[in-house]
Amino acid sequence: MTPTLIRVMADDFDVGAELARLEGLGGGAVASFVGIVRGGDGLVALELEHHPGMTEASMQRVADEAARRWPLIGMTLIHRHGRLEPGERIVLVAAASPHRAAALEATGFLIDWLKTSAPFWKKEHFADGGARWVEARIADDEAAARWNT
Amino acid sequence: MNILYFASIREAVGVGSETVVPPADILTLAALIDWLATRSPGHAAAFADRGRLRAAIDQDFAPMDASIANAREIALFPPVTGG
Numbered sequence: 001m002t003p004t005l006i007r008v009m010a011d012d013f014d015v016g017a018e019l020a021r022l023e024g025l026g027g028g029a030v031a032s033f034v035g036i037v038r039g040g041d042g043l044v045a046l047e048l049e050h051h052p053g054m055t056e057a058s059m060q061r062v063a064d065e066a067a068r069r070w071p072l073i074g075m076t077l078i079h080r081h082g083r084l085e086p087g088e089r090i091v092l093v094a095a096a097s098p099h100r101a102a103a104l105e106a107t108g109f110l111i112d113w114l115k116t117s118a119p120f121w122k123k124e125h126f127a128d129g130g131a132r133w134v135e136a137r138i139a140d141d142e143a144a145a146r147w148n149t
Numbered sequence: 150m151n152i153l154y155f156a157s158i159r160e161a162v163g164v165g166s167e168t169v170v171p172p173a174d175i176l177t178l179a180a181l182i183d184w185l186a187t188r189s190p191g192h193a194a195a196f197a198d199r200g201r202l203r204a205a206i207d208q209d210f211a212p213m214d215a216s217i218a219n220a221r222e223i224a225l226f227p228p229v230t231g232g
Contacts, residue, residue: 120231
């Protein structure tokens with residue numbers, strides 16, 4: 001089993017501390033992706049809902065699949081929930097490996113699969129008081145599917 | 150059987166969860182949803198577009214033709230949008 005840290009929480013996380021933990025595992029490469037709340041169009045906040053009983057197991061399955069595909073020595077998957085404002089961090093995925101190609105590819109895989117296979121939903125809140133649930137995008141399904149070949 | 154609703158489905162139904170006892174001839178997720186849709190106008194609206202409905206049985210994603218025999222918890226929700 002590849003050591004994997006999975007957390008679902010309302011609080012922010014420290015990217016530097018999380019990457020330092022992976023750097024300490026002794027590999028030659030750590031790659032990471034940080035997702036941020038994108039502002040614009042009057043967006044004042046994102047509200048992230050999830051299925052608490054299912055979320056961490058879903059994220060673990062994504063990590064297990066990454067570990068099956070690449071020679072990884074450590075992974076971190078952190079996803080926030082609750083109300084987040086533009087500029088705030090939503091998600092961190094990171095992979096440590098002996099070599100950069102595996103770390104980079106595994107990081108891309110982790111975020112693409114996380115987006116389509118972990119039970120989170122985003123609602124956008126706007127300055128005019130309006131709100132709407134974010135629609136799933138075909139492009140996200142396609143991004144996840146490209147790892148199937 | 151405990152039914153959980155999330156996101157837009159939760160808002161349309163009006164509650165986050167409910168306990169139901171489906172008739173014995175309800176065997177699949179699709180049949181369960183047909184039956185749940187008769188409970189209120191909110192349920193009917195929530196389940197009107199089956200193409201945008203996803204489900205999990207006992208915390209595992211499941212297709213609409215999946216059996217609900219022995220299921221303890223069923224979650225109904227729109228396609229996920231995390232990350």
